[in-house]
Amino acid sequence: MPAAGVVMIIAVVAIVAAVVYYLVSTILALRQITAGLDDAIGAVGEIIEKSSPVAGVVETINANLDAGVDLLEGLLVAKAGLTDAVGLVDGLYPGAGAQGLRNFPDSGQIKPPRIAEVYTRGTLTLARLGREAPIAAASPNGPALRDAIYGSRAAGTLYPGGRPGRVPSLPRSPVIGADSPVRYEPSDEVGRPRKRMPVEQEG
Amino acid sequence: MILEWIGAAILLLVVLPVVIYLLAEVLTSARSIVPSVERIARAAHAGSTDLDAAALLLTTQEQAIKTIAAAADYGGSLDVIIDDVEGA
Numbered sequence: 001m002p003a004a005g006v007v008m009i010i011a012v013v014a015i016v017a018a019v020v021y022y023l024v025s026t027i028l029a030l031r032q033i034t035a036g037l038d039d040a041i042g043a044v045g046e047i048i049e050k051s052s053p054v055a056g057v058v059e060t061i062n063a064n065l066d067a068g069v070d071l072l073e074g075l076l077v078a079k080a081g082l083t084d085a086v087g088l089v090d091g092l093y094p095g096a097g098a099q100g101l102r103n104f105p106d107s108g109q110i111k112p113p114r115i116a117e118v119y120t121r122g123t124l125t126l127a128r129l130g131r132e133a134p135i136a137a138a139s140p141n142g143p144a145l146r147d148a149i150y151g152s153r154a155a156g157t158l159y160p161g162g163r164p165g166r167v168p169s170l171p172r173s174p175v176i177g178a179d180s181p182v183r184y185e186p187s188d189e190v191g192r193p194r195k196r197m198p199v200e201q202e203g
Numbered sequence: 204m205i206l207e208w209i210g211a212a213i214l215l216l217v218v219l220p221v222v223i224y225l226l227a228e229v230l231t232s233a234r235s236i237v238p239s240v241e242r243i244a245r246a247a248h249a250g251s252t253d254l255d256a257a258a259l260l261l262t263t264q265e266q267a268i269k270t271i272a273a274a275a276d277y278g279g280s281l282d283v284i285i286d287d288v289e290g291a
Contacts, residue, residue, distance in 0.1 A: 023226065033237055054260060068275070071278050078288065
């Protein structure tokens, strides 16, 4: 066999060997990819299965919350009025008054009154005396000076001698009717002519 | 004879390097996909595990309904107890 033929055979064998090596390696890598994708697809299936009822549940929760918001907003506006309602909301959540109430689009333009502040009697006294009262020092355009944590405790100082107790119960209304415990018998004079005082004789 | 040498030389010096280069690129690309697929699978498993808490939404739904019902009852009582604002 000529030397050129041997070299050609060697070259062909080398090419075939390279093709086999790389193709087998590629096949192994593709099998790893397939296994990984199968794993991922299974997990994605679980995600779809677990998240399928979420939309309905969230819609139900939102519907109930919407109904609650409508109810409370409507009640607040009916009882306190739109302006005071915005003031109460802004007092509880500073800055929320600018957003307004959801069912009252024009409420966002109302300047919320500062009605959610808790002023103790001592604070008001100091304010009247012009001393360093917090409410006198703050700008009226600033946030509410309400103490969100101890606000109720501060309000309790309005009664230094203790909060007044309940009013003693008043006497109950009399029971009337056939079952009345106190019955007044009809007078014997009923139906008779009224008694007249004897006429004094003149002279 | 010369043609055979030329053919052998082309096989060794041209065809073999080209084949090796092309197959090596294919193998590199295939191997680079494997880590990405494994990360996707891990993320999908983590997402599936996180959604185990989705069942608690049923409890949340029930509690929300009860809370709104209690608020509605309370609001109804307030509506009876407190007078409406003047002009309402």
